[in-house]
Amino acid sequence: MTSNSFKKNLFWLGVQRELLSILGSLPLAITLFLVIALCSTVGTVLPQQEGPQYYQQNYPDQGKVLFGFLTWKVILALGLNDVYRAWWFLALLILFGTSLATCSFLRQIPMLKSARKWRFYDNPKRLKKFALFTEVPATLEQLIQEFQQKGFQIHTEGQKIYGHKGLLGRVGPIIVHVSIILILLGGMLGALTGFKTQSMTPDGEQFDFHQLTSPGPWTVAPKWQVKVNRFWIDYRPDGSIKQFYSDLSIIDTDGKEKARKTISVNDPMNYDGVSLYQASWGVDSILFRVNDTPWVKIPMRPLEQVINGKETWGAIIPLDNNDQAKMVLATNGLQGTVQAILFGAKQPIPISLKPGVPAELTPSLRLEVKGVTGATGIQSKKDPGTVLVYTGFGLLMIGVMMSYLSHSQVWGFAKDGVVYFAGRTNRAQITFEREFMSVASNLQNRQSGPSDVIRAEPSALSKEPRR
Amino acid sequence: MNLVDIQNVLDNASFATLGVATLSYWVYAAFKKPKWISDLASIGMSIAALTTTGLLVARWIESGHPFPVSNLYESLFFLCWCICAVHVGAEWFSRERLIGVFTAPVATLLAAFASLVLPANMQTSAPLVPALQSNWLMMHVSVMILSYGTLLVGSLASIAYLWVTRKAKNLELRGSSIGTGGYRRVDKAETVQSEPKTSPQTSYAFQNAEGGTLTMETEAPVATALQTSSLADILDNTSYRLIGLGFPLLTIGIIAGAVWANEAWGSYWSWDPKETWSLITWLVFAAYLHSRLTIGWQGRKPALLASLGFVVVWITYLGVNLLGTGLHSYGWFF
Ligand code: HEM
Numbered sequence: 010m011t012s013n014s015f016k017k018n019l020f021w022l023g024v025q026r027e028l029l030s031i032l033g034s035l036p037l038a039i040t041l042f043l044v045i046a047l048c049s050t051v052g053t054v055l056p057q058q059e060g061p062q063y064y065q066q067n068y069p070d071q072g073k074v075l076f077g078f079l080t081w082k083v084i085l086a087l088g089l090n091d092v093y094r095a096w097w098f099l100a101l102l103i104l105f106g107t108s109l110a111t112c113s114f115l116r117q118i119p120m121l122k123s124a125r126k127w128r129f130y131d132n133p134k135r136l137k138k139f140a141l142f143t144e145v146p147a148t149l150e151q152l153i154q155e156f157q158q159k160g161f162q163i164h165t166e167g168q169k170i171y172g173h174k175g176l177l178g179r180v181g182p183i184i185v186h187v188s189i190i191l192i193l194l195g196g197m198l199g200a201l202t203g204f205k206t207q208s209m210t211p212d213g214e215q216f217d218f219h220q221l222t223s224p225g226p227w228t229v230a231p232k233w234q235v236k237v238n239r240f241w242i243d244y245r246p247d248g249s250i251k252q253f254y255s256d257l258s259i260i261d262t263d264g265k266e267k268a269r270k271t272i273s274v275n276d277p278m279n280y281d282g283v284s285l286y287q288a289s290w291g292v293d294s295i296l297f298r299v300n301d302t303p304w305v306k307i308p309m310r311p312l313e314q315v316i317n318g319k320e321t322w323g324a325i326i327p328l329d330n331n332d333q334a335k336m337v338l339a340t341n342g343l344q345g346t347v348q349a350i351l352f353g354a355k356q357p358i359p360i361s362l363k364p365g366v367p368a369e370l371t372p373s374l375r376l377e378v379k380g381v382t383g384a385t386g387i388q389s390k391k392d393p394g395t396v397l398v399y400t401g402f403g404l405l406m407i408g409v410m411m412s413y414l415s416h417s418q419v420w421g422f423a424k425d426g427v428v429y430f431a432g433r434t435n436r437a438q439i440t441f442e443r444e445f446m447s448v449a450s451n452l453q454n455r456q457s458g459p460s461d462v463i464r465a466e467p468s469a470l471s472k473e474p475r476r
Numbered sequence: 477m478n479l480v481d482i483q484n485v486l487d488n489a490s491f492a493t494l495g496v497a498t499l500s501y502w503v504y505a506a507f508k509k510p511k512w513i514s515d516l517a518s519i520g521m522s523i524a525a526l527t528t529t530g531l532l533v534a535r536w537i538e539s540g541h542p543f544p545v546s547n548l549y550e551s552l553f554f555l556c557w558c559i560c561a562v563h564v565g566a567e568w569f570s571r572e573r574l575i576g577v578f579t580a581p582v583a584t585l586l587a588a589f590a591s592l593v594l595p596a597n598m599q600t601s602a603p604l605v606p607a608l609q610s611n612w613l614m615m616h617v618s619v620m621i622l623s624y625g626t627l628l629v630g631s632l633a634s635i636a637y638l639w640v641t642r643k644a645k646n647l648e649l650r651g652s653s654i655g656t657g658g659y660r661r662v663d664k665a666e667t668v669q670s671e672p673k674t675s676p677q678t679s680y681a682f683q684n685a686e687g688g689t690l691t692m693e694t695e696a697p698v699a700t701a702l703q704t705s706s707l708a709d710i711l712d713n714t715s716y717r718l719i720g721l722g723f724p725l726l727t728i729g730i731i732a733g734a735v736w737a738n739e740a741w742g743s744y745w746s747w748d749p750k751e752t753w754s755l756i757t758w759l760v761f762a763a764y765l766h767s768r769l770t771i772g773w774q775g776r777k778p779a780l781l782a783s784l785g786f787v788v789v790w791i792t793y794l795g796v797n798l799l800g801t802g803l804h805s806y807g808w809f810f
Contacts, residue, residue, distance in 0.1 A: 035770045042763035046756040053749040053796070093747045196745070205743060275610045275740045286742040390742035398744060402731045409724040436720060438713045439570070439705060 033111035041105045048101065052092040055084070064090060106193045113186045124179045124416060129169035131422040139420075139431035141445045147452040149423040152430060155448045156419060169422040170430075175414040178436065184408030188401040195397030201225040203392040211293035211384045212240045215260065218389065231283055231391075233267065234260045240385040242290070242343050250342075253287050255385040282391050289386030292322035292340055295347055296379035304379055307338060328353060343383045349376055417441050428452070479538040486531035487591045490556065493524045494584040501576040514573050521567070521580060525560035528553055528587075545617055548797075549599040552590035554618075555793070558625025559583045562718065566629055570714040572707065574640065578632040612736035616729055620754070623725030624789050627761060630718030631789070634782035637711040641776060715782060716768060723761050730754050753792040760785045 031037060056063070061081070070080035088095030136142050153163050153170060161172035204224045208216040217234040224230065238256040245251050252273050259267040259280050270278040277286040292309045309322040323339035334353025340346065351358040351370075360368050360376060367377040415437035421430030430448075434441035497520030504514040531553055545551040563579040590599075705713065733751070738744035745751065764781040767773045 035766055036772075039763045039766050039770065039773075042759045042766070046759040046763075049752050049756050049759075052747060053752050057747075277739065277742065284742055286740065288741065388742045392743075395738070395744075399735075402735065406724075406728050406731060409727045413720050413724060437717060439710060439717075442705060 029111055029115060032108050033115040035112075038108055038112065041101070041108060045101055045105065048092065048098060051089055055089055055092075057093075058091050061085065061090075102193065106190060109186050110190055113183060113190075117183050117186065121179050121183060124176065127164050127171045128420065129166045129171050129422075130420050131169050131424070133429050136420060136429055136431040139433055141433065141442060142429075142431035143445075143449050144427050144429045145449055145452040146426055146456050147423075147428045148426075149421075149428060151452055151455060152421055152423070152428045152448075155451050159444050159448065161417070161419060168424070170420070172419040172421075173417065175416045175434075177411045178414030178416040181408045181411030181414065184404055185412060186408075188404035188408055191397050191401030191404065195394035195399075195401060197394070198397060199225075199392040199394030202227045202229075203390070203394065204228045204230065205388065205390045205392075207288060207386060207388045209289075209291060209384045209386050210235075210237045212237060212382050216387070228391075231281060232262050233281070235285065235387070235389075236260050236266075237385055237387075238269075240290070240383045242383070244342075244344060248344070253290055253385070255287055255387065257285060257387075282393065284390050286388040286390070287385070288388035291384045291386065292343065293382045293384035295324075295338065295340070295381050297338065297347075298377050298379075300373075300375050306382075309338070309340070312339065340381055343381050345378075345381060347378045347381065415441065417444075419445075479534050482534045483531055483538070486527045486534065487553075487587075490524050490527040490531060490553075491584070491587040491591055493520050493527060494556075494560075494580060494587050497521050497524065497576070498580040498584050501573070501580050505574065505577045517576055517580065518564075518567060518573065521560055521563050521576060521583075524583065524587075525557060525564055528557035528560060532557060545621070547598060549590050549594055551617075551621060552586050552594070555621050555625055556583050556586040556590070558622055559586070559629055562626050562629040566633065566714055566718060569717070570633075570710050572710055572714070574636050574707070574711065575629070575633050575714070578636050578639075579629055582628065582632065610736055610740065612732055612739065616732035616736055619725055619729035619732060621793075623722050623729050624793055626718055626722030626725055627757075627785060627789055630715050630722055631782040631786035633711050633715035633718060634779040635786065637708060637715060638776060638779050638783065640711060641708050712779070715779070719761055719764060719782060719785075723758075723765060726754070726758055726761065730758060750792070750796045753788070753796050757785065757788045757792045760788050 056067075064081035064084050068075055068079055068081040068084055070082055074080055084090055088097070092098055130136055133144075149165075149168055149170065153165070153172075156163055156170075156172045159174075161174045163170055163172040165171075202225050204218075204221045206218065206221050210216045215234050215236045218230040218232075221228065221230055236258045238258055240253075240255045242253050243251040254271055254273050256269070256271045257278055258269045261267050268278075268280050272278045272285060272287050274287045277284045279285075291311065294306045294308045296304045297307050298304050307324045307326070309324050312321045312323045314321065319341045321339055321341055323337055326336045326338065328334035328336060328351075334351075337348075337350045337352070339348045339350070345364045347362045349360045349362055349368075351360070358370070360370065362368055362376060362378045364378050364380050367375045369375050413436075415434045417432065417434035417437075419430060419432035421428055423429075432441065432445055497517045500513045500517035500520060504517060532550065535550060535553075539546065545554050559579060560583055563576065563583070566575055566579075567573060733754070734744040737746065737751075760781065764778055764785060767778040767781055
């Protein structure tokens, strides 16, 4: 290696070190917290994932421009129509994850190491630097006893002591940070190798995974199919929906049934790493006939209007060629009753049809419904990242609770019948201060006897609301 | 008297008690006397915590559905209960009554909104829709609201701190996670403290809010005087501890929601507005916690972040429902 390239290496090492320390710095982390929070608000006020026409209509670039700059061109160029999948948002998240990892290794692990070190001081000048420092005539044993009663672990070295408690409070944040890295990684893995798709399948039919809407780059779609054996709804007496059920079978490429389960909302089926959820529902069709014609399957579509305050599905059957006479069939769900309304006469004629009960309009015109067929909305999902994310969740909950603990340290030494001691804590300042005061006053009491109680408790001083 | 009557009585009693407590805190804050009025205020908050407990218990017995909340009315009173309970805890912890000047009116407004503004049909209990019949969900909703209550009282303590220190300059605070405040500050108090051995009396130096020094004397001798916290320090640390408690609750609440969503809908995160705002809340309070670790950020800046958090919690809790879209628009809550 020439000395020149050596210098160059040294230069790059310096740059690297500098970059890492910026990357792992707290001001950057705080900025990222707030910037990500701010960017996240965009997607909650701007409608997301609509078609381009939607933005062209609602955010014109001429005339009244929202805030003077928010035109559809700006929205689409910056990906504000799908913020959470915009490249710059993902880049922010990656930067955040990197900062977190850097910070954990560069800052936190050394911090923990240093926090674990036992240090002993026997110089009053050193101890006086602490905000909480005092000296009381007492023996070292008494001091140790007092601190042990407060839950401190005490180590001694000659006439010097070091005590601590709540070290887990230093471990907590590290666990928190690692768990967030796990969650971010799990999310990424899911996006790269998983899929999520929704299908509306009529009662009795099958669906498969040949056409996934937005698979990840490394997603492998399942070969098997799902058969909907039956779909039904449980209603309460007042007509409101109690629960949805789909009886599903997994059918492999040979047509064999591999598994079967009835799913409902909050109770999905899992097969081959894929979860099948009851997500939505609809009315597919009704079986209908006029007089003695064969049964006709009439497809139903969701209607814009809401009838009886509920979602409604319907179909329109023209009865003549000039769109004068027609029949509208409508239903609110799978409870069976279908409303038929005849238009063309002076007044629309409403008829209520119960399955299996023919309605005779005139002796020569009889309408009959055999049944209403539902369609079940099944959401299928495969997410190999879930394991990582759930592990992260578990660790995060533990770590964040541990982070509440305050790490307290005390130092002391005895000299000529007097103990000198000092301490500090990282979070529970007030509580620690009271603990410290109580140690001091207890030692004092031991010396002077309980009759001569001193009012060293800070509480005696601050009980009165002071302003 | 049946359960519904009991609820009506407790509903009005909570509102009235909170109103009285608020006025008492304000009178006391303005005139600094009489002492009994500050006691009255504290007792009022405790009574309100009990009446709201009674109200919620009566409601759950009546409706028969499991804890805790099936609609906005119950949710508002649950949050009101949380604020009262956390306030009582904070007052006990800090031995300070100033926080009540800020917490009591917030609790009062919640009770007023629930019992006076909310239309009657939104006050009665209703059966749960299928998506809401889940234990994870119950856990999610109750922990979320508990965390909102804790975070709100915590940020109100920060707002109280901002109020107290509004004229102060060069604040140096203690109680940060890296322990920057663990060292003795050098100020006027030091002169009082450095001569205790010659003095038969012990002095406890307090730096009061306006930066001056106020010395309390005790008769018994203690070798060296201790430097203890000022009112500003106490408010600051109370806020830190409360937010430090609310943050884990929020974390657990969000995770319970994510797990529930994954079990019920197949996706633990779908960026729906309510979800997103709970993340924003989480990020803002994470920023607060980290700002306390940064040496250049001591003093009023973290308190300003906590105040931002106060606003954000309200947007998450109520504001998003006003937008009325997304997964969480089943009802008027969580
Ligand atoms: C979503 C991301 C993060 C979360 C939820 C998080 C959470 C936490 C929590 C709860 C604490 C304990 C706070 C306290 O003392 O009360 C903490 C401490 C800390 N965090 Fe983070 N943090 C995150 C990201 C970061 C990043 C990106 C950095 C680095 C730049 C960082 C650096 C630190 C440091 C140095 C500590 C102090 C450790 C100690 O007190 O022992 N954090 N974090």
